[in-house]
Amino acid sequence: HKSLEEYLIAPIRPDAYVIGKVAGAVLRGLISSAIIIGLSYLFGAHFSVTPLFLLVLTLNCAIFAEIGFLAAMYISTYEEMGQVNTYILLPMSFLCGTFFQTAALPAVIRHIIELLPLTHTSYLLRALCTGEPASWLSGLVLALYALIGYFLCIRSFRALSD
Numbered sequence: 001h002k003s004l005e006e007y008l009i010a011p012i013r014p015d016a017y018v019i020g021k022v023a024g025a026v027l028r029g030l031i032s033s034a035i036i037i038g039l040s041y042l043f044g045a046h047f048s049v050t051p052l053f054l055l056v057l058t059l060n061c062a063i064f065a066e067i068g069f070l071a072a073m074y075i076s077t078y079e080e081m082g083q084v085n086t087y088i089l090l091p092m093s094f095l096c097g098t099f100f101q102t103a104a105l106p107a108v109i110r111h112i113i114e115l116l117p118l119t120h121t122s123y124l125l126r127a128l129c130t131g132e133p134a135s136w137l138s139g140l141v142l143a144l145y146a147l148i149g150y151f152l153c154i155r156s157f158r159a160l161s162d
Contacts, residue, residue, distance in 0.1 A: 008161045018153045022065045029061030047129035056128065059142045060121040064089075066149030073156040097122035117145040 007017055037049060071084040095105070096118035102110050113119055120138035127134045 004160075014154050014157045014161065018069065018150065018157055021069055022062060022150070022153065025065030025068060026058060026061040029065065030058065033057055033061070050128060052134065053125065053128045056121060056124045056139070056142065059146050060117070062146045063117045063142065063149055066146070066153050069153045070149070070156055073153070073160065092116055092118045097126075117142060 040047075067084075067088070071081060075081055075084070095109075095113050096102070096116050097113075098118065102113055102119060105113060120135075120141045123138045124134050124142070126132075
């Protein structure tokens with residue numbers, strides 16, 4: 001529909017565009033998360049959703065919104081987005097401690113996986129749900145990923161307009 005070209009020529013700052021796109025994706029991610037949390041309570045899960053839990057969830061949504069934004073800036077066809085899901089997001093969802101502890105992985109792979117943002121989200125959310133102490137290092141890693149992603153998004157959007 002050529003809507004990106006319309007935004008490129010519109011009198012809008014690149015950071016405002018990025019914030020709007022990322023905020024919209026974060027909202028959709030939080031709505032999906034709320035549905036999953038609601039279903040988990042219906043099926044008997046017992047955990048508390050604290051403000052820190054929501055902060056971690058929001059940071060995670062922001063990071064993945066930024067990954068999606070960056071992918072959209074660099075891919076040229078709709079089919080290539082499927083490759084981003086297949087080769088980046090899907091393996092990350094299975095290997096980053098979402099379903100099992102990363103300690104079960106071989107050491108070399110575990111060290112690589114522990115660099116990824118979803119691993120730190122899994123650590124933090126699991127700790128917050130079970131009452132264990134949360135790792136401030138994991139929180140810092142998520143915040144750094146979110147900031148770096150934000151600046152990369154702005155840079156990639158500006159590169160399109162130049």
